[in-house]
Amino acid sequence: MFNGIIFNQGIVHKIIKRNKGINLFIKSNLPIKYKDIGISISCDGVCLTLISKKNKILEFYLSNETLNRTKFKKIRNNDIINLELPLKNGQSISGHICQGHVDFVSKLLKIKLIDKSYLMQFTANNYQKKNLIEKASILINGISLTISKITKKGFEVWIIPHTYNLTNLSNLKINSLVNIEIDILSKYVKKYFNEK
Numbered sequence: 001m002f003n004g005i006i007f008n009q010g011i012v013h014k015i016i017k018r019n020k021g022i023n024l025f026i027k028s029n030l031p032i033k034y035k036d037i038g039i040s041i042s043c044d045g046v047c048l049t050l051i052s053k054k055n056k057i058l059e060f061y062l063s064n065e066t067l068n069r070t071k072f073k074k075i076r077n078n079d080i081i082n083l084e085l086p087l088k089n090g091q092s093i094s095g096h097i098c099q100g101h102v103d104f105v106s107k108l109l110k111i112k113l114i115d116k117s118y119l120m121q122f123t124a125n126n127y128q129k130k131n132l133i134e135k136a137s138i139l140i141n142g143i144s145l146t147i148s149k150i151t152k153k154g155f156e157v158w159i160i161p162h163t164y165n166l167t168n169l170s171n172l173k174i175n176s177l178v179n180i181e182i183d184i185l186s187k188y189v190k191k192y193f194n195e196k
Helices: 064-069 161-166 184-194
Strands: 008-018 021-028 040-043 046-054 057-063 080-084 104-114 117-123 137-140 143-150 154-159 177-182
Touching (some): 021 064, 117 161
Antiparallel strands (some): 008 080, 021 057, 104 177
16 A cells, blocks of 8 residues: 655666566665565556565566556656555555556646646546546556546646656656556445445
8 A cells, every 4th residue: 555655766677578477677776675575566656566676676577467457568668667665554644545556547638837837637538537536636657646627538637846856747748658546535435326
């Protein structure tokens, strides 16, 4: 479980393709020790299990199921990845409760600098938008953000300079892909009322 507050990033160092997945190697300064092998790490919002660490290189295995449901299907060497360690008991939650389970992949439609912040618009189809709520939380590439507006083609979020500079949102271009996780509370509430 995570809270979508990013303090660390990594860079894709190597990708080994397998018959039914890939081994992904990310170079990072995350404070990981050998005893931490097996922990879950949020990689651009995807909960992945750390299977090895050598020097500063973290290794993960991604099955085809994970690749097909995330933007990692298009992963390339030197891509910048947002990283977050799992929450610990008693740790402050500054964002929102995140599972690392991607609901859909979205594209950046528009970006506009207004004063010092960035207004970004992302795609979502009508089915996906049914689970989106204005002013609710949303996870984009592992970053806890707030939906400012639901639009015809998707939704908008505001990015403050601090977040923009510390995450890979600063590397996005029009049509860049991002991983989206809808606020789990929104999904549970909707399911509850639909089944009553």
